[in-house]
Amino acid sequence: MRINKKNNVIVIGCGRLGSTIAGNLSDKNKNLMIVDMDQSSFRKLSASYGGLTKEGDGTDIDLLESINISDTDILIASTDDDDTNILIAQIAAVVYKVPDVIARIYDTSKAITCKEFGIHVISPTDLSIKAFQKMIFNEEV
Amino acid sequence: MNILIVGGHAKANFLTKSLKDSGHNVTIVNKDKEWCKIMAHSHGIVGVYGDGTKPFVLKDAGAIEMDTVIALCNKDSSNLVICEVAKKQFKVKNTFAVVNDPKNIRIFKKLGVDKVISSTEILSDMIEFEAVIDNLINYLPMENEKIILSEFYVDVRSKVADMKIKDIDLPPEAIIAYIIRDDEMVICAKGHCELKVSDKVIVLSRSKDFAKITSLFYWGK
Numbered sequence: 001m002r003i004n005k006k007n008n009v010i011v012i013g014c015g016r017l018g019s020t021i022a023g024n025l026s027d028k029n030k031n032l033m034i035v036d037m038d039q040s041s042f043r044k045l046s047a048s049y050g051g052l053t054k055e056g057d058g059t060d061i062d063l064l065e066s067i068n069i070s071d072t073d074i075l076i077a078s079t080d081d082d083d084t085n086i087l088i089a090q091i092a093a094v095v096y097k098v099p100d101v102i103a104r105i106y107d108t109s110k111a112i113t114c115k116e117f118g119i120h121v122i123s124p125t126d127l128s129i130k131a132f133q134k135m136i137f138n139e140e141v
Numbered sequence: 142m143n144i145l146i147v148g149g150h151a152k153a154n155f156l157t158k159s160l161k162d163s164g165h166n167v168t169i170v171n172k173d174k175e176w177c178k179i180m181a182h183s184h185g186i187v188g189v190y191g192d193g194t195k196p197f198v199l200k201d202a203g204a205i206e207m208d209t210v211i212a213l214c215n216k217d218s219s220n221l222v223i224c225e226v227a228k229k230q231f232k233v234k235n236t237f238a239v240v241n242d243p244k245n246i247r248i249f250k251k252l253g254v255d256k257v258i259s260s261t262e263i264l265s266d267m268i269e270f271e272a273v274i275d276n277l278i279n280y281l282p283m284e285n286e287k288i289i290l291s292e293f294y295v296d297v298r299s300k301v302a303d304m305k306i307k308d309i310d311l312p313p314e315a316i317i318a319y320i321i322r323d324d325e326m327v328i329c330a331k332g333h334c335e336l337k338v339s340d341k342v343i344v345l346s347r348s349k350d351f352a353k354i355t356s357l358f359y360w361g362k
Contacts, residue, residue, distance in 0.1 A: 059218060061244050083194055083218035090221070090252050109196045113225045113253070 006073035006100070007031050012058035012088050013079030017104060019044035021076060026051045033067050059087050061095070069096045077103040082110055093117045142166065142208045145233075147193035147223050149213030150176060152239070156211065157184050170202045194222045196230055204231035211237040217245050224254040276358050278341060282348065289348050293358040295340045301357050307332035312353050315346035 007030055011022045014036035022034045023046035032051025035058045036042065042053045056063045058079065069075070075092040077085035082105050089103035094117055102120045105111045111121050144160055146153050147170045157167050157180065167186050170193040171177045181188035191198035193214070204210065210227040212220035217240045224236035238254045240246060243262035250257055276299065279292035295302050301309050306317055320328040321341040328334060336342065346354050 060242065061248065081218070083216060083222045086225075087218035087221050091248055094252060095248055107195065110194060110222050110226065112196070112229045116229075 008068075008072040009033070009074045009076070010035070010067060010069065010072045010092075011076045011078060012036075013077065013085075014038075014041040014044060014053075015078060015080055016044065018076070018078035019046075021078065022051060023049050033072075035063070035067065059084060059091070061091065064091065064096070069098065072098055074098070074100045074102070077101070082107055086111060086114065089114060089119045090117055093119050143203075143206050144168070144209045144211065145170065145199075145202055145204060145207045145227075146211045146213060147199075148172070148215070148219070149239075152213050154180065156213075157186060161186070168202050168207075170198060194219050194226070196226050199223070199226060199231060204233060207231065207233050209233070209235040209237065211239075213239050215241075217241055217249075221249060221252065221254065224249075225252070228253060277355065286348050289346055289351050291344050291346070291351070291354065293342045293344060293354075295336050295338055295342060295358065297338045299338075299358045301336050302338050303335060305333060305335050306330055309336075309357065311357070312346065312350035315344060315350050315354060317342055317344050319343040 009025050009030050009032050011018045011032065011034045014034050018034060022032050026032045026049045033054060034042070034045070034051060035054045035056060037055070037057060039055045054063070054067055058064070069092060075098045077088040079085055085103045085105055089101045090113070092098040093101045100120070102122060103111070103114065104122050104124065106123065106125055108121060108123045108126060114121050143166045145168050146156055153169055153171070157169060160167050161184055167184070168189065169177065169180050169186060170189045170191060171180070172192055174190045177188035177190045180186065189198065189202040191201065193199060204227055207227070210224065210233045212223040214220050214223070220238040220240065224238050227233040228236050235256070236254050237256040238249055240249060240257055240259045241261055243259040246257045246259055246262070276294040276296050277291060278294055281290040283290060311317065317330045320330050320334060320336065322328060322337065344354055
């Protein structure tokens with residue numbers, strides 16, 4: 001996936017991961033929209049963040065439509081709950097045909113259908129295991 | 142049939158009882174350890190304690206042997222994950238999810254869940270028809286709610302009382318199929334038949350015409 005030409009990005013879940021990614025992309029002049037249930041979590045965004053924020057439930061299709069999900073190029077599901085991320089990612093990929101959908105999923109055994117729908121899965125657990133193996137056995141996996 | 146029920150308290154209890162009574166093999170999965178024990182004891186079934194959205198828990202519960210999986214968790218997203226894992230990993234033929242948000246019915250079906258129901262929607266449908274609930278006896282939506290089979294009671298105040306069927310202002314795509322008189326005589330409705338007070342009437346209609354139909358049998362405004 002190349003981000004260069006893609007401009008509209010929706011991030012759902014403004015935790016440490018979501019807020020940091022949104023900040024980085026905003027610095028690269030992308031049009032950002034970040035969604036979270038809790039207004040106060042937007043405090044985590046960097047001072048230079050130039051995108052929009054929306055308070056609400058990211059699994060609600062009325063909310064997703066109100067932020068023009070069909071026009072977005074990339075959607076990142078980064079809430080703290082695997083099931084919620086899976087639901088959001090599949091709504092985006094299957095119903096609204098968002099070209100690139102990325103979901104953070106701790107337990108990848110749950111994400112069995114995500115590959116089939118072309119969703120990119122990032123698993124902190126898998127990444128940590130790989131880092132460990134590299135560090136301890138000095139092997140690439 | 143082998144049926145697995147994931148999540149839910151009162152709903153799971155009720156379903157387990159009625160499915161057991163009709164001769165099915167029921168297994169339950171629940172996050173609540175005490176509830177698992179209670180269910181296992183009171184119904185004589187296998188209760189598996191664990192988070193049903195995790196594939197290994199479903200595996201322990203024998204998901205691979207199941208014909209049907211019913212997901213009753215409080216969170217819509219959990220129910221989606223349960224049904225998807227059951228379908229893809231354990232090749233379960235029928236998956237059934239309960240959702241809170243009625244908008245998720247369409248989405249879940251698109252994502253491959255076989256049957257989706259929303260208690261919120263059923264409740265709001267019932268409230269909507271409460272005004273006519275006195276003379277609406279049966280209400281059965283079919284074909285994804287495109288068609289409605291309904292049964293009405295003809296009250297003395299109903300607009301259609303003592304009218305011939307051909308004179309009733311029915312929507313063009315609606316049919317009065319049968320008239321049930323004195324609880325035993327079933328009459329195949331023809332144009333010249335007259336609707337009498339205390340008849341019951343079976344009507345088939347499109348769901349968009351349903352409000353019009355109810356107004357014919359209702360006596361209010």
